[in-house]
Amino acid sequence: MEKPRFSNYYAVRVTGGQEINVALMIEERIKTNNIKEVYSIIVPPNVKGYVILEASGPHIVKLIATGIRHVRGFTHGLVQREDIVKFVSKITVAPAYKAGDLVEVTSGPFRGMQAQVVRIDSAKNEVVLNILESSFPLQVTVPIDQVKPVKK
Known part of the structure; x- marks a missing residue:
């Protein structure tokens, strides 16, 4: 029987403008070291200077991101799931206006x-x-x- 997956979201501070590069280096390190405790890497489009990792614990995040170029540190605490959903979901609102309004x-x-x-x-x-x-x-x-x- 498979163990239930327990995960939280952790933010990694990075140099502004280098978010995608850092995410790619983290992905490569995860693949190279065959780490199974990281479930996703999120680069929020409107948030500069942060990469968010979904992992089983903060020790995994520090193990993976330590020593990677452009990583500036780790934030204390967790990123709430509701905040992640705001970043990754596209909300389409039908225009409430019509010609002549x-x-x-x-x-x-x-x-x-x-x-x-x-x-x-x-x-x-x-x-x-x-x-x-x-x-x-x-x-x-x-x-x-x-x-x-x-x-x-």
């Missing part, structure tokens, strides 16, 4: 201005707006998360 721009150079939605580009998560507070017709394209509906 009135919105307010929440950031960028047009912050605070009201605009009318011209069209939505779902593939790029962008929305084309017609700025209403401009003295001449002005169309801008902004990320969809930088607009909010105007209260009626």
